[in-house]
Amino acid sequence: MFFMGAAGLAGELTMETMNRSRAATLTAPGKIELRDVPIPVPGPHELLVRVRFAGICGTDLALVDGGYETDLPLVIGHEFCGRVVAAGEAVTGDFSDAFVTAEINVTCLSRKVVDPCRMCLSSMSAHCQYRSVIGIRERDGAFADHLVVPAANVHRLPKELSPKAGVLVEPLAAAIRTFEVTPLSPGDHVVVLGAGRLGLLVAKAARSHGAHVIAVSGSPEKRELALRFGVASVVEAGPTAREQVLALTDGIGANVVVECSGAPDGLATAVTLVRPRGVIAEKSTAGRPTRKFDPTIVVVNELTIQGSRCGPFAKAIERLKSGLVPVDDYVSGVFPLSEIEAALEAARGGIKILIEAGPD
Ligand SMILES: [Zn+2]
Ligand SMILES: [Zn+2]
Structure with missing residues (x-):
């Protein structure tokens, strides 16, 4: 189902009405193409998200360089925030117009399989035996106008949080995780x-x-x-x-x-x-x-x-809400999606670069 109200002003020619999307696709190490693709279609338990901002981290650079091996082609990018614009038919709950981010591990629990693997049953779904990872492994990511995510992975972002802060939920959760295991x-x-x-x-x-x-x-x-x-x-x-x-x-x-x-x-x-x-x-x-x-x-x-890696999103959202991270000091630059290569180059200095897909 499409949430038409969220797709844009009436009569405006939006990406949704054109059914096209741009996706920064890694086709070989060192080779990234901004492709014009059909808007992805959410499966029964999934949501379609229109990306607002996405963040570049070291994993993205390692994927681009080929040091972090994965199956290609792949749309990379796993830190993001955006607006839910459509939902699969089995999604329960009202996501219309929700501004969200999502956990990146796609697991038995995300897929709502009837017979979850042993890791998922042992509350270790981050190590699911059948795991794919948004923007990293077997699952297209967020350096795009749109991406599809499991509804079970989604976290709503409170209104007090700026969209730029919303991008930082995933990396801050990973930082918090360090001291859960140590x-x-x-x-x-x-x-x-x-x-x-x-x-x-x-x-x-x-x-x-x-x-x-x-x-x-x-x-x-x-x-x-x-x-x-x-x-x-x-x-x-x-x-x-x-x-x-x-x-x-x-x-x-x-x-x-x-x-x-x-x-x-x-x-x-x-x-x-x-x-x-x-x-x-x-x-x-x-x-x-x-x-x-x-x-x-x-x-x-x-x-x-x-x-250690992926951490608790809810805690990260709370910490960001309380102003833990001075977002404007932390984010060093924002590039449009059309300048993905320049954005990746800028991120090589170890600073935080965001990619802006489109206006909200
Ligand atoms: Zn990352
Ligand atoms: Zn599993």
């Missing part, structure tokens, strides 16, 4: 390696647990931004980083080091900054193998290496 105590020292788009959100999430956050970055601009994001200290990446972190942590290193840089030597650096029995939290999906990393130190210092 719990913090107030006063813990947390080193965030890489103070870019991911590191800044992780720093915010760590701060809300009462941690002392130390941001490590090679970029003076990012160190400056990290201070504005409320970190306790900043340290220049490089040969003196260890000495500086030790000086800030009573000579023993951080309780937790969160690797957000995606640099090939990120893990090798992290083990030099964490204390014995500490945790290295891996967050980056840069699609590059690590280098110069000797696991001996993991044994000697009894370290834990813990990965």
Whole structure:
């Protein structure tokens, strides 16, 4: 069913009435085409969303570069917000005119299968055995005018939240997830390696647990931004980083080091900054193998290496509503969908770039 009221003003020639959409399609590593395609049709349990903004993250760049392997062609983009414009016939609940974002894992629960897999039954649907992932794996994403999402994955965005903040729900949820799997105590020292788009959100999430956050970055601009994001200290990446972190942590290193840089030597650096029995939290999906990393130190210092990804959307929405992230400081640029390649290039600096599909 189409919600005609949401499709645009009466008589206006909208994308919906033309039945056409643009979709930034990755056809081969390094090759992205803005294709003119039919508007996708939602399945029985799905919604059609007209994209307002989409965000670029490191995973998108890794997909474009081919480091993060997936089946192509694929419309990439998994952080987004937009207006629901149509619903499949089995969707229950009123989504007409809803402004939404959506969780990215498409699972047995999303598909409402009668016989869910063991991971879905064990409340671990993020690891569903039959998982596809919006904009990442076997499921087209949000660098487009429209995308189709399972209704079960959708979260309404409250009116108090700006559309730009709405795009940040997915990455902030992933940042919050870090400390669900690696719990913090107030006063813990947390080193965030890489103070870019991911590191800044992780720093915010760590701060809300009462941690002392130390941001490590090679970029003076990012160190400056990290201070504005409320970190306790900043340290220049490089040969003196260890000495500086030790000086800030009573000579023993951080309780937790969160690797957000995606640099090939990120893990090798992290083990030099964490204390014995500490945790290295891996967050980056840069699609590059690590280098110069000797696991001996993991044994000697009894370290834990813990990965984490998708997190709680409802919590992220609440945190954004309370103004946790200064959105205008965080978002460095907005590009129209027609300039997708320039947008991806700009995002390579590790800053937050949004793609604007169309007006709401
Ligand atoms: Zn992402
Ligand atoms: Zn499943």
